[in-house]
Amino acid sequence: MHMADALISPAVGGTMWAATVGITAYSIKKIQDDDLSDKMIPLMGVMGAFVFAAQMINFSIPGTGSSGHLGGGLLLSALLGPYAGFLTMASILLIQALFFADGGLLAYGCNVFNLGFYTCFIAYPLIYKRFMRKGYAPARIFWASLIAAIIGLQLGAFSVVLETMFSGKTELPFGTFVALMQPIHLAIGIVEGLATAAVVGFVWKARPEIMEGHAQAAGAVSIKKVITGLAVAAIIIGGVFSWFASTHPDGLEWSMFKTAGTEELEAPEGIYQTMSDIQGKTAFLPDYNFKATENNIEKTNAAESETEEASWPAVSSGTSLAGLAGGILTLALAAATGFFINMLKKRKNAAGIA
Numbered sequence: 001m002h003m004a005d006a007l008i009s010p011a012v013g014g015t016m017w018a019a020t021v022g023i024t025a026y027s028i029k030k031i032q033d034d035d036l037s038d039k040m041i042p043l044m045g046v047m048g049a050f051v052f053a054a055q056m057i058n059f060s061i062p063g064t065g066s067s068g069h070l071g072g073g074l075l076l077s078a079l080l081g082p083y084a085g086f087l088t089m090a091s092i093l094l095i096q097a098l099f100f101a102d103g104g105l106l107a108y109g110c111n112v113f114n115l116g117f118y119t120c121f122i123a124y125p126l127i128y129k130r131f132m133r134k135g136y137a138p139a140r141i142f143w144a145s146l147i148a149a150i151i152g153l154q155l156g157a158f159s160v161v162l163e164t165m166f167s168g169k170t171e172l173p174f175g176t177f178v179a180l181m182q183p184i185h186l187a188i189g190i191v192e193g194l195a196t197a198a199v200v201g202f203v204w205k206a207r208p209e210i211m212e213g214h215a216q217a218a219g220a221v222s223i224k225k226v227i228t229g230l231a232v233a234a235i236i237i238g239g240v241f242s243w244f245a246s247t248h249p250d251g252l253e254w255s256m257f258k259t260a261g262t263e264e265l266e267a268p269e270g271i272y273q274t275m276s277d278i279q280g281k282t283a284f285l286p287d288y289n290f291k292a293t294e295n296n297i298e299k300t301n302a303a304e305s306e307t308e309e310a311s312w313p314a315v316s317s318g319t320s321l322a323g324l325a326g327g328i329l330t331l332a333l334a335a336a337t338g339f340f341i342n343m344l345k346k347r348k349n350a351a352g353i354a
Helices: 010-034 040-055 073-080 082-100 108-131 138-166 174-206 220-239 251-260 271-282 294-306 317-353
Strands: 059-061 066-068
Touching: 010 082, 010 108, 010 138, 010 317, 040 073, 040 082, 040 220, 040 317, 059 174, 066 174, 066 251, 073 082, 073 108, 073 138, 073 174, 082 108, 082 271, 082 317, 108 138, 138 174, 174 220, 174 251, 220 317
Parallel strands: none
Antiparallel strands: 059 066
């Protein structure tokens, strides 16, 4: 559900950028007030790397010709809390946009809002946590994860439709577009809910003190074990399992094709070209693979003309490198965000004492 720049107007893009900056500042302040533990900083980084890797794996949706991938916002909130979860999601999407050209830079605010705000600040506190008021249990984890993930993704998908409508994208009429976006993302939301329940259930059984609200008291050994497990999972998923990603268009691209007959809209000149030029310079592994040269493109086209379907799994050193590099970059940025917040808090406390 990563939106490209061509889907939104500069006014909508700017508004959503402002909203994202505001929510980011609010999240930083709340984490400062809640006293972020030093033990949570590496967990933010590793969880960011894990979700980055998980987002690389598109799964096919039977009978549709479409695919989907995990969002991860609810999972981040469940383990880190809504504020650290939102900041980690913002880090993931920034790395994806800058270095892998996944999602537009003008649309960055939209993507953070659609994938981060609804899950972290609506689905998690209003639905997931309500299920957990009486304590964690396997059945509660399952239903809380499933329902919260579905609602969070439905809100995000509807937000995409609204953003294109307010941007005046007549190629995507509201009625048709929303009638396609919501059902396909319902299917994706079910898979996301099941995956979230599985990961949360595993962590809860292994180290229940890690769950949001209890991580401050977690012991160094237990944190280390969970971080190691998640890091290993991120490496395996990003480096190997990413080869098995579905080649079908994702839910957004599928809905666009069914609505407008194309998976991409043509972007006009001006700010769109500027943002595209920036991504062209920063994205060293666009679309999670090596940059294609003219010779490579000709060879690829010739090979594809000889076979109707591309080989699967798509074993690719470029994809593996993208998974590993993206995980490392996301880990570094998310962890750096945590260190920055802690530094601000220590300076504030020192100034208060003085």
